[in-house]
Amino acid sequence: xxxxxxxxxxxxxxxxxxxxxxxxxxxxxxxxxxxxxxxxxxxxxxxxxxxxxxxxxxxxxxxxxxxxxxxxxxxxxxxxxxxxxxxxxxxxxxxxxxxxxxxxxxxxxxxxxxxxxxxxxxxxxxxxxxxxxxxxxxxxxxxxxxxxxxxxxxxxxxxxxxxxxxxxxxxxxxxxxxxxxxxxxxxxxxxxxxxxxxxxxxxxxxxxxxxxxxxxxxxxxxxxxxxxxxxxxxxxxx
Amino acid sequence: xxxxxxxxxxxxxxxxxxxxxxxxxxxxxxxxxxxxxxxxxxxxxxxxxxxxxxxxxxxxxxxxxxxxxxxxxxxxxxxxxxxxxxxxxxxxxxxxxxxxxxxxxxxxxxxxxxxxxxxxxxxxxxxxxxxxxxxxxxxxxxxxxxxxxxxxxxxxxxxxxxxxxxxxxxxxxxxxxxxxxxxxxxxxxxxxxxxxxxxxxxxxxxxxxxxxxxxxxxxxxxxxxxxxxxxxxxxxxxxxxxxxxxxxxxxxxxxxxxxxxxxxxxxxxxxxxxxxxxxxxxxxxxxxxxxxxxxxxxxxxxxxxxxxxxxxxxxxxxxxxxxxxxxxxxxxxxxxxxxxxxxxxxxxxxxxxxxxxxxxxxxxxxxxxxxxxxxxxxxxxxxxxxxxxxxxxxxxxxxxxxxxxxxxxxxxxxxxxxxxxxxxxxxxxxxxxxxxxxxxxxxxxxxxxxxxxxxxxxxxxxxxxxxxxxxxxxxxxxxxxxxxxxxxxxxxxxxxxxxxxxxxxxxxxxxxxxxxxxxxxxxxxxxxxxxxxxxxxxxxxxxxxxxxxxxxxxxxxxxxxxxxxxxxxxxxxxxxxxxxxxxxxxxxxxxxxxxxxxxxxxxxxxxxxxxxxxx
Ligand code: SF4
Numbered sequence: 022x023x024x025x026x027x028x029x030x031x032x033x034x035x036x037x038x039x040x041x042x043x044x045x046x047x048x049x050x051x052x053x054x055x056x057x058x059x060x061x062x063x064x065x066x067x068x069x070x071x072x073x074x075x076x077x078x079x080x081x082x083x084x085x086x087x088x089x090x091x092x093x094x095x096x097x098x099x100x101x102x103x104x105x106x107x108x109x110x111x112x113x114x115x116x117x118x119x120x121x122x123x124x125x126x127x128x129x130x131x132x133x134x135x136x137x138x139x140x141x142x143x144x145x146x147x148x149x150x151x152x153x154x155x156x157x158x159x160x161x162x163x164x165x166x167x168x169x170x171x172x173x174x175x176x177x178x179x180x181x182x183x184x185x186x187x188x189x190x191x192x193x194x195x196x197x198x199x200x201x202x203x204x205x206x207x208x209x210x211x212x213x214x215x216x217x218x219x220x221x222x223x224x225x226x227x228x229x230x231x232x233x234x235x236x237x238x239x240x241x242x243x244x245x246x247x248x249x250x251x252x253x254x255x256x257x258x259x
Numbered sequence: 260x261x262x263x264x265x266x267x268x269x270x271x272x273x274x275x276x277x278x279x280x281x282x283x284x285x286x287x288x289x290x291x292x293x294x295x296x297x298x299x300x301x302x303x304x305x306x307x308x309x310x311x312x313x314x315x316x317x318x319x320x321x322x323x324x325x326x327x328x329x330x331x332x333x334x335x336x337x338x339x340x341x342x343x344x345x346x347x348x349x350x351x352x353x354x355x356x357x358x359x360x361x362x363x364x365x366x367x368x369x370x371x372x373x374x375x376x377x378x379x380x381x382x383x384x385x386x387x388x389x390x391x392x393x394x395x396x397x398x399x400x401x402x403x404x405x406x407x408x409x410x411x412x413x414x415x416x417x418x419x420x421x422x423x424x425x426x427x428x429x430x431x432x433x434x435x436x437x438x439x440x441x442x443x444x445x446x447x448x449x450x451x452x453x454x455x456x457x458x459x460x461x462x463x464x465x466x467x468x469x470x471x472x473x474x475x476x477x478x479x480x481x482x483x484x485x486x487x488x489x490x491x492x493x494x495x496x497x498x499x500x501x502x503x504x505x506x507x508x509x510x511x512x513x514x515x516x517x518x519x520x521x522x523x524x525x526x527x528x529x530x531x532x533x534x535x536x537x538x539x540x541x542x543x544x545x546x547x548x549x550x551x552x553x554x555x556x557x558x559x560x561x562x563x564x565x566x567x568x569x570x571x572x573x574x575x576x577x578x579x580x581x582x583x584x585x586x587x588x589x590x591x592x593x594x595x596x597x598x599x600x601x602x603x604x605x606x607x608x609x610x611x612x613x614x615x616x617x618x619x620x621x622x623x624x625x626x627x628x629x630x631x632x633x634x635x636x637x638x639x640x641x642x643x644x645x646x647x648x649x650x651x652x653x654x655x656x657x658x659x660x661x662x663x664x665x666x667x668x669x670x671x672x673x674x675x676x677x678x679x680x681x682x683x684x685x686x687x688x689x690x691x692x693x694x695x696x697x698x699x700x701x702x703x704x705x706x707x708x709x710x711x712x713x714x715x716x717x718x719x720x721x722x723x724x725x726x727x728x729x730x731x732x733x734x735x736x737x738x739x740x741x742x743x744x745x746x747x748x749x750x751x752x753x754x755x756x757x758x759x760x761x762x763x764x765x766x767x768x769x770x771x772x773x774x775x776x777x778x779x780x781x782x783x784x785x786x787x788x789x790x791x792x793x794x795x796x797x798x799x800x801x802x803x804x805x806x807x808x809x810x811x812x813x814x815x816x817x818x819x820x821x822x823x824x825x826x827x828x829x830x831x832x833x834x835x836x837x838x839x840x841x842x843x844x845x846x847x848x849x850x851x852x853x854x855x856x857x858x859x860x861x862x863x864x865x866x867x868x869x870x871x872x873x874x
Contacts, residue, residue, distance in 0.1 A: 052283030055271050060278060060513045067285070067511060067565030097272045125565070127285040127511075242269055 040077040040087070040108040043118065044138040044259070048101040049094060053129025058093045064127065065105060071125035074118065077108035091142040091258075092217055092250055095224050098150075100247035104258065106138055139259045140252065148217035149200065149249040150225050153208045157241045161204030168209055171235045172199055179231050193231065196223050208242075217250065264358045266350050274341045278513040279307035282355030286510040286564065287333070288324040289356050296328040296443070297436050300354050300361035300401070302369045304379035305790065307335040311510070312518035314572055315370055315407065319428055321506030329436055332356040333510070334367075336379045336787075337386075339794065345386060352386040362387045365439060367401045369420075371409035374767035375760065375790040377416050378782040380405075384419065391779065393421050393466065399449050402439070406432075410463075411494075411541050412720040412827040415767050417465035418775035421449070422456055424463075425830060426494030426541075427527075429504050431461045457487040461495035464488060468829060470772055476813055478771060478824040493831045498869030500527055500546035505556050508563045520568035520601065521560040525553055525585070529574040530855035530872065532862075534642045534846050535631070535670065537719040538574055541832050543862065544870025545578070545855055550585050557589060561598055569593065570601040578856070580871065626657045629668040632676075633683025639849045640675050642842075647687065651694060658695050663704035665691055670716040671738045671755075672730030674846060681738050684711065685745035692750045710752045713742070715761035719768050720827045721834065723842030729765040729815040732758060759797040763789070765815035771826035774814075777807040835863030 049056070056064060066086050069076050076086040087108040094100055113121075115135040122132045156164045171177070177194040200212035215223040225245050233239060250258040271277035301320060303310025310316060316333070323331035332354035337345060345352070351360040361367055367387070369380050381391045384403070390396050393403065405413055406424040413423050424431055435456060442452055457464045467488035471479040483490055497503045505524065512519065526547035529539040548556075557569055569589075579585055586602070593600045630645050632638045638645060654665060669684050688709050695707035715735055718724045730738075735758050746753060767774065781803035788794040804811055819825070821840045828836075838861070845852060852860050855872040866874030 052281045055277040055281050056513045057276075057278065060515070063515075064285075064513055066567075070565035070567065071285075071562065096277065097268075125285075127513075128283045128289075242265070 038080075040110065041112045042106065042108050042138055043113075043115075043135055045105045045107065045119070045122075045135050046101075046133040047103045047105055048131045048133055049103055049129065050099045050101070051129035053127060054097055054099055056130075057096055058090065061090070062088055064130070068122060068125045068127070068130075069107075072121045074113070074121060075110045077110045089142075092145055092148065094247060095226055095245070098225070098245045098247055101133060102247060102250050104250065106142075136259070143219060144252045145218035145250055145258050146216065146220070146253040147214050147249075147251040147255065148247055149212060149214045149251065151210065151212050151246045151248050152225060152229070152243065153210050154229070154243040155207040155209070155241050156236075156238060159207075161206055161208045161210075164207075165202050165204040165209035165211075167236050168211060168232060169202060171232050172197060174235070177231050177235075179227055193223060193227065196221070197228060212248070214251075263350060263353050263360065266348055267353075267358065270341070270344045270348060270350075273344060275338060276307075276514045279335070280337065280341060280355075282333075282358065284510045284512050286508050287356055288320075288330070290324075290330045292330075292357070294328060295330040297330070297366070297440050298364045299323055299329065299331040299366040299368060299436065300334050300364040301331050302334040302361075302367060302380075302383055303336070304369050304371070304376040304383060305336050306338055306788070307512075308514070308516045310335045311512050311516045313370065313372065314522050314524060315428070317506055317509055317522070318504065318524075319368075319432055320510070321508060322429060322504050323432065323436065325504075326433065326436070328440070330356075332361075332364075334361055334383070336383055339788065342382075342386065351388045352383055360387065362389050362401065365400045365402065365443070366404055366436070368404040368406065371405050371407040371413070371416075373790060374409060374415075374764050375795075377409075377767060377778055378786045378789055380416065380419060381779065381782040382787045391419055391782075393419055396421075397449070399443075399447060399452060402449070402452070404435070408537065408541060411537070411830060411832055412768065412770070412825075413463070413465070414470075414772045414826040415770040415774035415778060417772055420465065421453060422462055422464045424495070425461045425492055426832070427497050428495070429497050431459060431495045434459050435462065454485060454487045457485070457489075460493055463492045463830065465772075470826075472773075476810075477819075478826050478828070480824065481826075481829045491829055491831045494541070494833060496544075496833070496868045497527075498546075498867060500869060501548050501552055505552075507556075507559045509560060511564045511566070518570065519566075520570050521557065521564055521566045522570050522572045523553055523556045523560065524548070524572045525576060526573045526579050528870065530578050531575065531644060532642055532842075532852055532854060532860070533631070533644075534640075534723040534842055535673065535716060535719075537722050540721050540834050540862075542574070543832075543834055544864045544868050544873045546869050546871060547579050550581055550588055553585060554588055554592065558592060561596060567597065568599040568601055576602060626654070626662050626664065627666045627668070628653075630687065631668065631670050632673055633669065633680045633685075633687060636849055637673060637676060637680045637683070639851050640846050641673055642846070642851050644851065644854065647690070650687070651690065654691055654694050655698070658698040658704075658707075659702040661702070661704045663706060664708045664710070666710045666712065667691070669711065669713045671713050671742075672716040672735050674716075674724060674727045675849075676730075676738070678738075678741055681741045682745050684713075684742055685747075685751075688746070688751045689748060692748050695750075707750050708752065709748075709750055710754065711742075711746075712754050712756075713739070714756045715758055717761050717765045717768055720825065721832045721839070723839045723846055725769065725825065725839060726819045726821060726843055728818045729761075731812075731816050732762060735761075757792065757795070759800075760789075760795060762811065762815065763797070763800055766809070766811050769826070770814050774809065777803050777809045780807050833864050833868065838862045 078084040078086055089106040091104050118135040119132045176192045178190045178192050180188050181191045182188045196216050198214040202211045320331050323329050334354050353360050384391045403421045405420045406428055410423045453464045456462050467483055467485045468481050469484050470481050473479045528542045528545035530545045533539050590600055628650055631643045688711050691709050718727045718729055781800050784799040786796055786799050864873050
């Protein structure tokens with residue numbers, strides 16, 4: 022056939038000029054925690070479309086909706102403090118924006134609040150996590166003690182790969198701030214504060230891989246939750 | 260099920276694109292189990308990315324879930340990495356909505372879209388913890404059902420299924436599930452249920468038929484062995500296609516899939532009658548939806564999904580009787596809503612200047628033609644209604660609009676093909692290149708690229724070429740080599756499909772029940788995901804052919820007489836055997852047949868089937 026697999030693109034996409042900026046706090050839990058960072062972008066974009074909330078498009082040759090996650094969340098980590106910055110072509114009351122969005126979100130994603138962006142993305146310096154984990158054949162108490170031993174090492178070196186310098190060893194010990202440690206049944210529970218943001222970011226999985234290397238075994242079950250996103254002075258990022 | 264969920268969650272981070280294995284997408288249907296009477300696991304025997312793009316699944320998923328006490332869930336074939344993790348951790352194949360193991364469902368249904376997915380069916384049954392052979396699954400449930408185009412000759416995989424659904428599924432799926440709902444409380448045996456099911460039009464229960472063979476290996480007879488089984492099973496058709504069920508909701512995946520957009524079916528069937536094309540015959544007759552219906556469905560689905568792209572689905576969109584009006588109407592809407600309208604399989608010679616202009620303004624990339632054969636003589640043999648002049652006319656228009664790339668699709672190994680036809684492919688590609696250079700410099704794009712893609716022709720059941728021998732690997736190799744020798748310009752790129760894939764396809768497409776053990780053997784050796792180049796293991800298939808004494812040439816490369824009893828001769832796709840014989844004869848005489856819109860050729864389809872041009 023004489024076929025073209027072509028698209029008719031809408032004509033009037035670049036005409037909206039005023040933009041209104043919002044900062045949303047959202048929850049990513051349950052099945053939704055396996056949505057990758059890139060997919061999350063698309064997922065939100067569609068949710069806005071379904072909710073009939075008009076996103077503002079960047080101007081220019083290849084217009085795209087303005088959506089921005091200032092801090093990535095590792096796959097598999099629960100959170101109710103995630104941040105999404107958006108721009109709309111219309112002004113909407115915060116509560117209305119939140120409620121409208123929540124009618125169109127998939128399971129596990131929910132807008133907690135909407136507001137104005139106050140701080141700059143670069144002000145994000147720390148994040149806090151709560152991690153429950155177990156090791157086969159060990160009680161939570163034993164696992165917790167093992168984790169304390171892990172943290173009391175002089176150095177905790179992990180391999181870091183970068184395009185420029187290849188693989189080199191970095192000591193993460195000074196960056197791990199243990200806030201609390203306890204146990205319940207088979208599980209150990211720790212709260213950690215780790216560096217986050219554009220300057221230096223340390224994910225929990227790096228810490229727990231180093232932990233596995235330390236005790237020479239494997240973690241059986243692990244549940245990670247991000248609880249806070251903080252500035253240098255430990256204020257909540259807003 | 261909590262246990263599966265916990266286990267799965269711990270494994271997800273170890274696999275590629277984990278969102279494919281956990282469900283929870285917008286639009287997925289989760290029901291309260293205590294209020295559900297019949298549970299259906301809809302299995303697509305390929306990976307999520309492919310299966311989720313499939314329109315038939317979306318239709319039947321919506322249809323079944325629209326019944327309050329039925330629950331249909333999705334199941335896909337895991338990639339090899341996740342499959343290994345599932346086996347290591349004793350996770351049985353589960354459905355994405357409930358995360359319950361599918362072995363406990365009432366129905367397990369597979370849609371059979373291509374022959375190379377057959378081993379995946381076995382893999383999925385086995386992963387579910389079920390015996391793969393139907394005879395070894397003794398209890399009533401789960402009932403293993405197959406549907407889709409490959410069901411027009413399901414004989415090679417008949418041994419693994421309890422029943423098949425022939426033709427369009429919108430009505431018969433519900434009839435089957437309602438029958439089950441009525442019978443289940445009385446604890447029938449599987450056979451009792453299947454006997455009742457066999458009475459429903461369009462349902463084929465393979466165990467109720469005995470197949471006898473002649474000494475030369477051909478089928479002698481296929482006879483029913485219970486009174487409920489009809490001698491001929493007719494495919495189902497939805498005559499009132501405009502009012503056919505269409506989903507008002509799609510599952511919107513998180514991860515990128517092959518076709519990630521709203522799809523609206525605008526017409527079903529095809530008027531063209533290309534003699535090699537199975538879809539062109541088994542989906543007959545040609546029916547279409549009204550513009551209002553299409554526009555409403557588009558709007559509903561765009562709103563429900565939030566997709567920013569909609570695509571029209573059909574075998575040949577341009578054949579819609581009101582195509583221009585339809586595109587105008589739809590583009591008014593998509594324009595307003597900032598949605599892209601994608602138009603696959605559209606003949607641009609029939610389009611208005613305005614639409615061509617708008618198409619050209621977007622991306623000057625994909626101009627695609629499928630002449631299928633290199634010379635007019637051979638195109639007449641296959642009844643592919645495209646002339647060189649038409650191709651040139653469209654290319655001239657396209658080049659002067661700035662298009663730079665042309666894709667040409669051909670088949671090698673067509674009936675009555677000669678070296679001259681191969682040279683014709685090279686000539687045609689060269690002419691397209693020349694035409695670009697004849698286009699005034701100020702109009703044409705920077706350069707030109709003509710890609711020639713050659714598939715190997717595979718004769719399929721229910722086509723006029725079902726009698727034809729498939730070209731042997733040696734013949735195909737010779738033709739590929741000859742084509743390469745004929746190409747002179749650097750602007751022409753040639754690509755071939757894997758030949759071994761076509762050989763296997765050829766054997767399976769026209770095979771009989773004796774192939775079941777061969778398929779089983781190949782699967783046991785590790786053949787799965789055969790349609791993926793990186794997983795396709797022809798060496799293992801060859802071992803299986805040898806061990807099971809399967810003569811591939813008998814199935815693929817033999818001319819079959821018009822009188823021979825085909826393995827699928829008890830199935831009736833409503834186009835008559837006489838028509839296929841007539842068309843086969845005309846093919847060898849190089850005579851074309853007009854399309855349905857130009858005039859009915861009496862293929863055997865009845866007026867009652869709702870065809871626009873029939874009767
Ligand atoms: S009956 Fe005639 S019009 Fe209808 S599908 Fe067959 S050939 Fe075409």
